[in-house]
Amino acid sequence: MNCPAFVKTKGFRILAALVLLTIVSAVIYALYLFNLRHDDLYTVKPAFVLTASGLYDEFEANEAAATAKYSSRVIEIKGTIAEVSYSPSDSTVSIILRDSDAPAGVNCTFSTDNKPKPSLLKVGETITLRGEFSGMLIDVALNNCVLLPGK
Amino acid sequence: MKNILILLFLALGLNLNAQKFIAKNGFAGFYSHTSMEDIKADNNQVNSILDTSNGEIVFLMLNKSFHFDRALMEEHFNENYMESEKFPKSTFKGRISNLSDVNFNKPGVYKVTVEGKMNMHGVEKDFTTEGTLEVQADGIVAKATFPIKPEDYGIAIPGIVRDKIASEMTVNVNVKYTLMNR
Known part of the structure; x- marks a missing residue:
């Protein structure tokens, strides 16, 4: 050559x-x-750890300030399950954590990859979970949640 | 919650005798198919109120509540296309135009036409679609499938990914309502 x-x-x-x-x-x-799949929230250190009702109360007090504070952050919350609902294709499950005397609470969606067993999600049970804050409508909304067992 | 409920009630008028049905975990998903790539996203946190006395219907959703399997796609959707920090919510406010065809006392599936205004990415447009209402013993299920063009809502898709994102998305809505207890 x-x-x-x-x-x-x-x-x-x-x-x-x-x-x-x-x-x-x-x-x-x-x-x-x-x-790349979503961050494994089991291993991500949450930016905030609090109760579901504490989180909701912050939004009731000042929605704009709370939205700015939590925007796109990972939050770990503990609360009591008030509602459980499955998406039409069962690909995701959403739960609402709410105190019995509160008008609304925190709406948390678990995606396909980390959908907890239905037996772990019973109305009235207290659970701890992590999720990414996505905003507020009637409830405060968290997306891509994971359940933290035994907490 | 206060603000949103006030907004929903203002949208529907303050008719206290009305039969209002509410959903907090309604489903809205979209699907884009091209020969290069299929894209799918689900939102299971759609809030909606249906007033069966006058057929008024409102949908509210957070753009950040859409879930994509691929993390990078979700990031691009929120940052480059929907601009979710600037436009956090998508809404539809409208009315069932053939309400008299629906018997809310008799379980069954009824065909409906919904007309109203869709607001997405800061752009409001007139919108009409066909759908169904299924009257069940413990609530009402609303379903609709319709096309949406991102360009109609000022969502620009750069040439480099144009082959991967369909010019028309298929949107699926599936919402189960229960009677509002107030």
Whole structure:
């Protein structure tokens, strides 16, 4: 083959190998990012730990301030299950944590990957969970929740 | 909660004798299909009130309550497309235009037409769709399937991902109401 002389130098070959390695690594990393599932909230340290009613009360007192405080943060809450409902295809389950005397509470959705067993979600039981804050409608809403057993 | 309930009641008028049905965990999902990629997202926290006395119906949802299997897609949806920090909620306020076809005292499935205003990404548009109301012993189930074009709501999709995101999404709504006890 009629290659320029510098191609045969050791330095060029090392450089070529490095460039190739960089490209392959970049492609692998891009694929990894693309396919990344949600953060495993079991291992994420929550930004706030409080009771479901404490969280709801903060929103009742000042919704704008509480929305700014919790925006996109991971919150760990403890509360009593008032309602359990499954999505039409059963892919997700949502529970509302609410005190019996409160007008509304915290609406938490568990996704397909970490859907707890129905036996763990009984109305009246007290549970602890982590979720990502998504906003407030009638209830404060958390998404991508995980149940923390034995807490 | 106070603010939202006031908003819902203002939207529906303050008719105290009305028969109001409420849902707090209604479902809304959308689906985008192209040869490059299928995208699916579910929101199981849709709030809705249906007034069976006059057919008025309101839907409210948080854009951040949509769940995608892939974390990066959810991030792009919230940050680049829906701009959920700026426009946190999507809403629909409307009315069942053929209310007299529905007998709320007789269980069964009734075809309905809903007309109203859809508000998404800060853009409000007139919106009409067909759907069904299923009157059950313990509540009412509303279902509808309709297309939505992101461009109609000012959601720009950059050329580089244009092949992966359908120009028309299929939206599924499935909400179970129970009688509001107040």
